[in-house]
Amino acid sequence: MSRSIFQEAGLTLQRMVWSKRAASWDEMSNPGLDRVVAELISMVGDRPEATAIDLGCGSGQLSIPLAAHVKEVFAVDIAPKMVELLEEKLDRQGVTNVKALVGSVQELGVGPSSVELVCSNYVLHHLSDREKAAFVSDAFSWLIPGGEIIFGDMMFGRGATAEDRAVIAEKIKTLLGKGLGGWWRIAKNGVRYLFRIQEKPISLSAWVELLKKAGFVEIATTRIVAEAGIITAKKPLQ
Numbered sequence: 720m721s722r723s724i725f726q727e728a729g730l731t732l733q734r735m736v737w738s739k740r741a742a743s744w745d746e747m748s749n750p751g752l753d754r755v756v757a758e759l760i761s762m763v764g765d766r767p768e769a770t771a772i773d774l775g776c777g778s779g780q781l782s783i784p785l786a787a788h789v790k791e792v793f794a795v796d797i798a799p800k801m802v803e804l805l806e807e808k809l810d811r812q813g814v815t816n817v818k819a820l821v822g823s824v825q826e827l828g829v830g831p832s833s834v835e836l837v838c839s840n841y842v843l844h845h846l847s848d849r850e851k852a853a854f855v856s857d858a859f860s861w862l863i864p865g866g867e868i869i870f871g872d873m874m875f876g877r878g879a880t881a882e883d884r885a886v887i888a889e890k891i892k893t894l895l896g897k898g899l900g901g902w903w904r905i906a907k908n909g910v911r912y913l914f915r916i917q918e919k920p921i922s923l924s925a926w927v928e929l930l931k932k933a934g935f936v937e938i939a940t941t942r943i944v945a946e947a948g949i950i951t952a953k954k955p956l957q
């Protein structure tokens with residue numbers, strides 16, 4: 720996909736923002752996110768022969784537990800600082816089947832039909848809608864026939880459906896309960912969300928449409944906590 724100056728700027732922004740946030744993200748405790756990761760891992764199950772990619776791996780919140788269930792994980796993140804933190808953890812924990820790489824979802828050189836599993840957690844809402852569609856079709860090409868894509872993320876649209884409005888209302892209610900800090904986050908995230916800067920989530924049903932269009936089958940959606948959902952889908956055997 721050819722890249723406009725705005726898309727280049729978007730990638731640079733992600734790299735800068737996440738390099739700066741790497742240490743605090745690594746140390747943060749978030750029970751909601753932990754639930755999404757736990758659910759994702761249980762959907763993966765045991766696949767001792769599988770090669771998996773974890774896109775936007777951060778400091779390994781998904782890659783490290785995933786490594787215990789597959790043969791190997793290629794963990795990719797745009798922020799070099801995240802990859803550095805992941806490599807330190809892999810060394811400390813003696814995990815040898817994760818290869819950490821700096822790279823972006825948009826520019827991965829993965830060969831066609833070369834992996835069994837494509838995973839990601841809380842990353843894809845950073846892609847523009849055009850990049851999401853390109854990612855879904857790239858993932859389809861990377862997977863072997865019968866291979867699977869499993870990803871979790873914040874999944875809600877811009878308020879067109881009752882489900883969107885319920886998720887947004889619940890998010891606002893939770894943040895209002897957190898006092899001044901919460902109000903600041905409503906203002907900050909509201910602007911990002913409305914103007915599609917940094918936060919660009921789409922609904923579960925919009926993801927399903929993208930996956931269908933790319934050729935995926937057996938598409939299943941699960942809502943985990945208010946804003947978060949997980950989607951699984953398969954590349955057909957033929």
Ligand SMILES: C[S@@+](CC[C@H](N)C(=O)[O-])C[C@H]1O[C@@H](n2cnc3c(N)ncnc32)[C@H](O)[C@@H]1O
Nearest residue numbers: 733737775776777780796797798823824840842
């Ligand atoms: C919210 S964190 C999630 C990290 C980890 N997956 C987790 O579950 O905690 C988002 C991560 O996505 C990475 N990221 C954002 N845009 C990316 C892109 N276009 N390509 C690769 N990684 C990206 C960021 O650097 C950051 O580490």
